[in-house]
Amino acid sequence: MTEWWTYRLSDFLMFSARTYRRLFELYNTEVWPLPLVAFIVGVAALAIVWHRPRVPDIAVPVGPVMLAAAWLWIAWAFQLQRYATILTAAPWFAAAFAFEALILLAAAWIGAQTGAVSLSDGRRVCGLGLFAFAVLAYPWIGVLLGRPLSQAEVFGIAPDPTAIGTLGVLLLMPSGESGGRRLAGAMAWLIPLAWCAVSGATLCTMDAPEALLLPALAVIALVVAIRTRATRPAA
């Protein structure tokens, strides 16, 4: 691209806000009752994690495996099948989401090897808070802003709440102690963080009131991850 410095974010927005919102409405309608099932599964997962101060060993790999399935589903059903109809870059997003699914499977393997972890209060509160926000609050943001519930973005099938929820879950996960495992753990953060930036920019260009929410939550998750560590409990 020549004269790249003359381009603004709005030059890359190919669709209207109305078309973007309708995309979720049609998606929810076409895959119904999956939004309801995803919401119930999300609430159940949250309840399990919330009521256990120490995550059981068996649950450590289950979380990322379920998340991997969600990222893979979104790559195919949302990015490739729907978003790509209005955005040229969406197939690249689909590839990134599929890649994240692979990394999460690697994280699940690391979790299975490492077992449960001890978390500082701050890390646990932030991780649970982000996960709870993604599952319970995110679908209602549009309603609060005057949009119909049929356009709700649900954790597990819509990219934005899934990215935020994933950051929350990653805060609750072991990062691995050896170099390779630590690298795999760190890589799991990259695509959710990048998506929060991309989606935040898209919403910002559409003048969406919630535009800064996603990047702000991503920054909080990143700061907490850097300042705290998940460690193995003392024997």
Add this chain to the structure above:
Amino acid sequence: MSTSTLPIERRRVLRRLALGLGAPWSAGVLAQPAPKSPALATKPIPSTGEALPVVGLGTWITFNVGNDRAARDGCAEVVNAFFDAGGQMIDSSPMYGSSQPVVGYALSRVKPTPKVFAADKVWTSSGPRGPAQIEESRRHWNVARFDLLQVHNLLSWEEHLPILLAMKAAGKLRYVGITTSEGRRHREIEDVMRRHPLDFVQVTYNLRDREVEQRILPLARERGIAVIANRPFREGALLRELQRHRLPTWAAEIDCTNWAQVALKFIVSHPALTCAIPATSSVAHVRENMAAATGRMPDSALRQRMAAHVDAL
């Protein structure tokens, strides 16, 4: 016209006959009534003298609605209103997401087949990929051939332009052009305009973005190149800005009842300008826009006054 099969007067008579007989239009087809609007102002395409209505229809963002059936039907209503008002040129690009198939869908819904001036673009960095992309675009539009193909944003123009000129020579295309937007690569545009036999050039021109008045528009007149103005409302931002102010009294002198018409009349009244292509997803707005191609047009003195007025806002 590539898709026109009947002389316009004959088509009007047949249309009126069909309506008078209460022809049972099939469901899902937008019956195009006889045009009720006054005749649109036209300008000749310098390379052929063919008359073109001075207001066309852009499709950036507004027609990129994906597979949303309701939104596609809305676009078809816009296209129907556009032709009903006497419009001809529709402009799209492979860069506009689903806009091309939505244009094709809309055209298929308007009966009888409208007299469309099909303007599209080639947009790929690969020269050899150009013909395949053009063919794919043609299939999306479902037209026999394009009237105008333009090299989008000058992307790999050195490779695409010879192909487009060869298509024109072979009768597979009627006009050839290049495009840019928002003031980018104007020096290069000028260079291509000087050295190649272009029929059209597409640039950004509106009440706020008037840089092309200095060199490109005079050069287009000198070289006999038709000019299409894109972003006439700066994707709506200009109108949002202008609508905060009262319509000036001189607007009535040129039969304008709203700012959109003022903005369009300013553009199309430039002597070098051939056509402006506002994009909209609203039937009411397309009617407003098309009305800008009727009535009195500003003269040079009023054009200067219009620009000064907007500069002072």
